[in-house]
Amino acid sequence: AARRLSRPACARLVTAIKQVLTAAIAAGGSSLRDYVHSSGELGYFQLQTRVYDRDGMPCRTCATPIRRIVQGQRASFYCPGCQR
Structure with a gap:
């Protein structure tokens, strides 16, 4: 990307x-x-x-559920609606 x-x-x-x-x-x-x-x-x-530690909760901007991924044993959180 x-x-x-x-x-x-x-x-x-x-x-x-x-x-x-x-x-x-x-x-x-x-x-x-x-x-x-x-x-x-x-x-x-x-x-x-805006998204840290909010896995599954609605995004405060667009209401899309926040996602959590693990990269190198570290958690990252993002909104798949806002953060393309």
Whole structure:
């Protein structure tokens, strides 16, 4: 699928990735399960995720059920309706 991305689509993807990373850093990262910062504080970015850990639940944008796949022993979640 990556080979089918146009240059403009790649540029939009890069912009979106930078925006998400900036927002995640500003929110202190994600505290999933038992992760905390060295200061003992939690990160709060996980409250903003759209699909993480929502397998089978409806997408908040299009109501398509969220899917979970495992890649290299790591779970990934996506909306097959929005993320083609």
